[in-house]
Amino acid sequence: MDGFTKADLRALAGPRSFERGLGYLDAVTALEVEDGSITATVHGTDTYEVELSLDGAEGLTGECDCPYGMEGNFCKHLVALGLTALAGSESLPRQRTRARRRAQDLDAWLATLSRDELLALVREQVTEDRQVRRRLELRAASARGDLAEVRARMRELLDIGRFARYGYVEYADARAYGEQAAQAVSAVAALTATGRAADAISLSREAMRLLSEVQETIDDSDGHLGQVGTALAEVHLDACRAAPPDPDETARWLVGHVLGDLDDLTDIDALDYEDVLGERGMATVRQLALEAWRGNRTGWAEKYLMERLAKAANDVDAVIAVHAADLAPDGSTHLVIAHELDTAGRPDDALSWAERGITEASDTSTLAIGLVDYLCDRYTHSDQLPDAVALRRARFSAHRTLAAYRQLRAAAQAADCWQAERGEALAVLRADTAQRERGWYSGPVLIDALLDDKDIDAAWQAATATGAHDQQWLTLADQARAIRPADALSVYRRLAEPLEKQTGNAVYERLTSLLLSMRDCHHRLGTTDDFTAYLAALRAGQKRKRNLMRLLDQRGL
Incomplete structure (x- = not known):
């Protein structure tokens, strides 16, 4: 997106945060517009680092390290940043164009520097920025193939020590830890790029194990660790493609990985490795998966792996066998099987399985409603x-x-x-x-x-x-008002009476709605004078409730 509007900020923040953001316009400092983001420091109860992202998949988004922002909310500080950017002397698209031009100018200037000048510049940055130094040291170790050094630095980067409080990485620190862990992934990936793919396979597996050991101690609400796990899985697969490992050993590792706790982190799919494993390795995968499933037919991971392999082979009977080995007592598994058979173009078999779900249910009172709906639909159409x-x-x-x-x-x-x-x-x-x-x-x-x-x-x-119940009486009165206005009126008056003793805008809305219904009843009964007198008395008794009086005026009461 080229820009955004005040309306966009209000929609994301909501009226309350938007209004509060107006009070922080003077607190925005160090504003910087980049091609895809706007950053600044906002001074409030504390000093907060704030960033608006402009080109994400979800459009305009923002992050702030204030307590409200760390809960995932679009806070008042983000509103203040957005409004300050919009109030600039230049339009936001023009500011972004200038940011692109600055980046291009920087690239052009760097291209003019000699090797010695570039080295001096890099050394200057390494001296001043510890994080830059650590990243480059890791890249250097990867480039020279120093596996021991890469492994040592990788372990340092994956260690939660400096982020953990009482052994747990809080939400506020999870992003920083994820960024640090991503450096380790980049270093492992660099091994493949420098012809050390076998080492990349070994280190990526070790990194997966290290991450799995700490993932339960990290608040990964925003998925930063999950992104690292996914990237690590891609590094492993790329390395296997660059230097195909032993297919049987890789098959055993994959099945163990998918059936273990590591898969929650990386979501590796054994079928992605078909080109690496070949027929021999995939045969090993299928055999190991079958053995694991036979040993634990109710295990979720075992069933899922068997189902994935069976579907990849277009073997619907094998898919059914997996589900049939662990039928739920409410018939829901029978329904899953019926859907699989329908997809395979076997409607008669699907109907038979659905009917079995009814007859085999251990308790009809807990029967899956989806199964009943499915069968009724089939019966109706036939x-x-x-x-x-x-x-x-x-x-x-x-x-x-x-x-x-x-x-x-x-x-x-x-x-x-x-x-x-x-x-x-x-x-x-x-x-x-x-x-x-x-x-x-x-x-x-x-x-x-x-x-x-x-x-x-x-x-x-x-x-x-x-x-x-009162709600039933209200519905009944609403439906009966045209033919039984006197009865409906008695219901409305009874329901209105306790509301006269309560306060709050929601109460006033309900009371006003009842008064409108009462007015209609009196109109039908030809007793509008009675309603006028009733309303006058109510107004006199409730006159201190200014919001109620205002609402009655708006509704013509």
Whole structure:
């Protein structure tokens, strides 16, 4: 993006942080516009380093090391930085163009320097900047093939010691640690570039192990360590391609890696190594994966590896065998198998597996709703409507919720048998009401169902006889207002009464909504004078609540 606007800053920060950012415009110092970012120091309770990124995948983003910013929020300091940049004498695109020109000018100047001049410049930077010196020392060790030195410096860079507090790297320090660890990855990658790919394979594996040992002690909420792990996996694969190692040994390492804790960090896929392993190595991978799965058919990693290999070979039966060896009691695994068979163009086998999920379920009350939905959809499309109704009826019997009632109604209406099914379903809900089974808002599901059926008279009778939650009464009054305005009015007045004793804008909104409904009831009853008197009395009693008075004025009350 070439730039951004005040509206962009407000949208990212929200109204509160945006307004607070206005008070920090004078606190922004050392502002610097680069091609893809804007940085500055903002002085507040402390001194904070702030950066706006302009060209990321998500558009405008920002980072600030204040407590609120470190939680991932777009804070007031970022707002102040953005507004200060926008208020500059030049437009932001022009400032970015100048930043590009400065970088080009610097490159051009460096190109004019002699070897001795460049060396003097580098030595000057090495003397003044310890981090630059450490990076270059590591690059030098990589270039000369000093494996012992590279390994020693790599271990230093991966050590969490200087970042950890009480043995744990907090969120605020995770990024810095990730940047340091990335230097180690670069050094290992440099080995491949200088013809030492075999050493890069060895060191990248060691680095993966070292990172895995500390990953649980790092707050990696922003994924910095994950990025390092991914980069390390790429370095390992590139090194293996540059100097193909023994396929059997590599296959054993890969399977052990994927089945172990290291895979959480690097997410290595054995199939990415097909060109490195060849037929012989991949055969070893498949054999080791099969042995591991047979030894632990319920292990997530073992199942995932077997499934990946089977899918790569287009062997749907092998995929099914993996899932079939560890069937969930709620039928959800049967559903996974059914989807796999559908994808393979075997709908009859898919239906058979889905039906097995129903019959083999250990407890129908915990049956996966996705499996029921799948079967009902299949039955509906194949004109097996009574079977769909039976499934929805069983589901409703186990889970007497409004959602289950609606699904039963839809299936029975399609099968033209809703009247009979409805009578039985309502009888079940009436029995639940007698036993004080509750649904939405802790009110009887019976009333929810009758309201959903738009059977207002029956719902009103049930609510009167058994009691209902206030929200159910409100819904009932809203639906009945046109035909039973007096009854609806009594509900609205009862619900409004306790709100008159409360404060808060949300309370005022609810009270105003009730008053509008009451006014409509009085209009239908021809008693508008009564409402006028009621409203005048309410206003007199609530006059100190200025926000309520303002809201009533806005709504014409």
